[in-house]
Amino acid sequence: MQPDSIYYQIREPESTLTDFVESFWVLTNRSDKANNIVVLPDGRVDIMFSMSPTEPFHASLIGIESKAEQVVFQAHTTIFAASLKLPAIEFLFDAGIAALLDSARVLPEGFWNIQADDLLDFDSFCAKLNGQLSQVFSPVQHDPRKQKLFHLLYASNGALSVQELSDRACWSSRQINRYFNQYFGLSLKAYCNILRFRASLPQIKEGKFFPERDFADQPHFIREIKKFSGVSPKELSQNKNDRFIQFSLLGRK
Structure with a gap:
């Protein structure tokens, strides 16, 4: 993998969200070739919005990873994501994510009202999620x-x-x-x-x-x-x- 073939940017959420959201980030493979990568366990739960020449736009919920996983990062694939802390899970997914240990599932179309056009500008994506998630978590009462x-x-x-x-x-x-x-x-x-x-x-x-x-x-x-x-x-x-x-x-x- 050539270092300049991968574009990466990360952004912290608004301060009111830091108990629930670790970061927003974008990752793009700008090359014409797929890259074989290894994803390491990091304790995060990711909501990923992705699109590529071979797959339509979709959203995925990625559970906690407990081991390294080999993944093919396809050419010209773009991923925008929100990395969640565990306190967010109960309030977003009532049944939890136990079944998604080391796995993932596709989320319903329109999840968080993110569309393919939102993956054209990272600043706008972050602003949109900051606004939406502030409303989701503002009434939350902590145990x-x-x-x-x-x-x-x-x-x-x-x-x-x-x-x-x-x-x-x-x-x-x-x-x-x-x-x-x-x-x-x-x-x-x-x-x-x-x-x-x-x-x-x-x-x-x-x-x-x-x-x-x-x-x-x-x-x-x-x-x-x-x-x-x-x-x-x-x-x-x-x-x-x-x-x-x-x-x-x-x-x-």
Whole structure:
């Protein structure tokens, strides 16, 4: 994959949405060739709006990924997306997304009132979603236990133990795990491990192959990186052919 063949831009949502939306982003393959890429687990839930010469415009809901997935990024494909934090899920999808662990589903036509023409201008796309989602989430009443839990999760990048999260959120670990499995399809600990893996990517890109976060030791660190990426930290840092897409885009705006 040639670095200049991929266009990428990311935008933070309005401040009123930061409990629910991590970012808006656009990704385009400008080349005439398809790219074989690897998508790494990052703990996000994505709503993607995409179109290409071979597929009509459509929207997809992408569940949490627990392992690396090889994907073909077709030539001249454009994706506009909203990356959601987990608190958004209950309010957008009553039944949760447990069935979508490591998978996706196509959303109904007209979802969020986004049309193909909205994929022509990223600024307008972000403004439209900021307005619509502000209305969706403005009346939301937080469960204080969930609010505390998710704040701790994201602030610590998954480094806190399940017991510490349970104690500080005043919510039993059994109840938390029941909630996570019911709505998201995995345990709290499994989700923490994904967040911790994601937080390690910048240090690996800098060539630091030792644990800087809450890993027991270097062998534990290496095992976790291999578990989620399929390769060692050193191999990941080399990123041959820019195949690990999130790794390639680190630091790019």
